Amino acid sequence: MSAVHGSARLPPPVARNPLLHDSGLLNSTTFISDHRNETTAGTLTRAGLTIQVSFVFADPPRLSYFCVYCLNRYEIPFAKAPKVVSSVEDTALIQVLLTTEDSPQYFLYRARGPNGRPSLDLLPDIHRYSQTEILCVPLGFVSHDNHKQFVMAALSYGTWDGEYNLHTIGSNPDSTWSKKLLQVEIPNGLTANSALIEPTKVIALGGGLLGWVDLWKGMVICDVLNPAAKAYFVPMPKLLPNNNELYGNQYSARPLRDITVSRDYIRCVEFEQVLKLRPTTVPAVTDPWDMDELQDSELAIVPPQEEEEVYDVVGWRLITWYRSLTWNGWRKGSMVHSDDLGIISLPQLGGGSCPLNEPFKNLKTASPTLSDDDVVYLVCMLKEDDQAVWIATIDTRSKSVGEVVPFSAEGTVIYDPTFIPCVLSKYLDAKSDGSQGGKRNASHVPHSRNISKWKKQRQLLSQAELEEQQPLPHLLQHSSAAVVMPVNSPQCV
Template identity: 35%
Template sequence: MLDEDCTEAFRKIFSPSCRPPPLPSPDTAPAPWVLIEPLAYVADQTNATTAEASTSTGLTLRVTVCLTDPLGVSYVCVHCPDLNDTDYASRPSVVCSEKDFLLLSVLFLHAPQGREYFVYKAGPGRPSLRLIPGPYPLVLTASDFGLLPRDDGDHFVLAALCYSLTPWVYDLHVFSSRTWAWSTKLTQTEISSDVRTGVSIIIASKVIQLGGGTLGWVDLWRGIAFCNVLDEIPVLRFITLPMLMPGNKDGVKPAPWPLRNVAYSNGLIKFIEVEKHERPDVDETSYDDMDTLCESDCLTKPKEIGWRAMTWYTTTSWDHWRKGCVAYDEEISVDYPRLSKMLPHVRDNVTKELTLKDLLASYPVLSLTCHCDDIVYMLCKLKSCSPKSWLITVDLKEKVLVDLAPFSLEGYFSSAHPSELSSYLKTALATEGT
């Protein structure tokens, strides 16, 4: 039988009736980018970001973005005045967000198409919401959809990479906001024989922009399939991701999000992995140096589990990855006095200094700030059974804890979406403030 905490976690993931948490009132203008919770809430909330659209059955759907700066998690609220919570099969989800666009997936129980997709646009002017017409491409998950804003800012392209019965033969379904219609392209592939042998299928965890008209379908276990979706005959290529770090190779891994993530900025594809590892026992002595053995010497000593984070980077034209940074938990400096009140239980027993050695890190998210290539956000919990958790910001290059904040949201199954939507909502929010 599930305990109370597990029941609440499952309810948060699957139940549309889960209520949104309160957010602090912003004292200043929104940050240039935010972290958005991957699941939206079914809740009647309105503010200057609220936009409306009609569903396929003619019902009114309202979408509201609730913003807070990073180290807090922003979220989206969905509300249909004529529907109850029980009319939703599950919580709506944020599929992806690029610039001032956000793609939202809503699964209705009684709609003809079931799942419907809406595009939210932050501006200029008042935010808008539009239903993407079906029939939709047959995809494994909503994560197969990629969003590509066009250069003029008013238009966008949606693209979905769909499987055929033949390995490495894909149909590319493209929706253009200019024609407001779907079209289908058959891709060509330039995939090495080694990749064809080792990788039979790609299950996208997310889709990222790779510059120009190129989108990359990221399978966080295997690699990135990418092509220029604007080409008449798109050519599909593949980048294999680094192998799992040794500490992540054991055990069942239902989802990659707690361990790995990929982002694109400054022309580079950046990969990060967080690994649990066993720290070497500094007191361990070789039998070669011992004349007598005590009972304690004959017993297996429990290994101390720590973690480390490692980054790699590449481009679409390279045939290799280059190592970025490696940082172990015990190397990360926590020198800020203001952090001591939020981390009262993570002091070293000998030095009494703040340390991250008693925390386990997961769900890494790379920063969207161009000049902060080595900044990563992670969720940390105490190794004990304590429910306390924090969202932390670490500079992996300098090995410094930059900031942290208590994190109370439970039941995550994927990392928060980094989004620039907040910078495009400044006008609407400023108007509301005035």
């Protein structure tokens, strides 16, 4: 088993204005670092080791990031980079796999814990439960009782199309999983197969309502706090023509679509490349009527050639939709065409003084990410396989380009972004500007215990495994599985 351990050199802190930005873009790049600030919270692992999590927020389109560290004097490494599986409202679900464990551990970070401060809780063993119940990724969770309690929820497929099982477990130490059959109400005109989704995202709709979203087909919504409540299906908007022609639900929808909840509305955005048929040169066809003589060499029968249509990308357009839970349809929001935006100025990586000026329509662009207002973030690059990638801010209402920031795309592509929307910062009273905390708070970061148990497990590791361990690189790239995964290849915990 290869392992990652050590500490990472953090980027310099970025000043932020919490009055302007409640939401942000959280990079799933993990820093393994003993970094502490006002967001830091900690708890104990299954083996009794202390683990802590901290966040450093930045104004979008800059990326926020998080740090994880296992506090122990035995230098226990991580088997792989921790990741934020999903983030909903004031909570974040974090997956951690240490070399002392056979299965991942899941922790729930809350910006407002039971005492009003950040907290970190070890969740029940999801992996063990999923050995008998195949749970669909991603998991969802809701807080209740004034954020003192939470319920974690997951779906699994039922026996018939459009039928699901809802699995829930509470936050009390003696809580156990419960399971109930969901009968999903389907809008008139749709079939049960329409509601058979492969969710890649969970959105919180207020109260106990959670929506499991398939960006191609729609979402299954249910109240996880009310066992008697019915579930119902909300279809996604109809695909734009070129997306339907080129993709047709065969690939991940993340390069084209995103969905969020803001100001009591469900909001969806779709991105589409604008295509133009490339003119083809058709060879001249001779007409014997006009010929005085016919050479034998010209009389070969040539079978008709079917010309393959070739299209060029000449720009892009995007459209937003919104709806209330009580509506029976979507309403059009804003529309933006790349021609509306003209020339875009791309700052250089490393802060070079000469930005690149390019027509926006000429850039490779994809993966729209919705903010909690009329802003959409787009990922773009000059050409395929570039390491220089930019995140551009698009105001869909004024049809204008806002701030554009560069970031390194090493290990990723624009069609699989390594960041997810996150609103954790708006629930934190204190600023998290990257400053190092002066001392550890015992209530936030408890002390390790049961080290002897770990030492026994450690002795079981082979010498070959120990020799495999390499120093931790400065950055560990890891995409968030809860947001981006192939729709035709559902994953389970």
